[in-house]
Amino acid sequence: MSHDRTRRPSDPRKLAEALFKPAPPKAPAPAAKRPAVPGAREMVTLRIDREVLEHFQSSGPGWQDRINEVLRQAAGIGGGDGLTPDELNSSNDG
Numbered sequence: 001m002s003h004d005r006t007r008r009p010s011d012p013r014k015l016a017e018a019l020f021k022p023a024p025p026k027a028p029a030p031a032a033k034r035p036a037v038p039g040a041r042e043m044v045t046l047r048i049d050r051e052v053l054e055h056f057q058s059s060g061p062g063w064q065d066r067i068n069e070v071l072r073q074a075a076g077i078g079g080g081d082g083l084t085p086d087e088l089n090s091s092n093d094g
Helices: 012-019 050-057 063-075 085-091
Strands: none
Touching: 050 063
């Protein structure tokens, strides 16, 4: 064994860091998806009180449209297309 050879400096931290690959840059967040059709509705699950559901269903077909109308008004985003409950009922018969 020769003592005249120079030893490579060994730094365990540098060796460990060299084993890891740099993280790839993060992709930009995807843009918010908009409905393909303007005014399209989306199916969701919503938990509401039994009494509220019975109130809207008691008027017959179109109860989901009536709930949507009330929610739009409560949110202050307009009353939808301005149909009356009777018009909503007739559009959903069938």
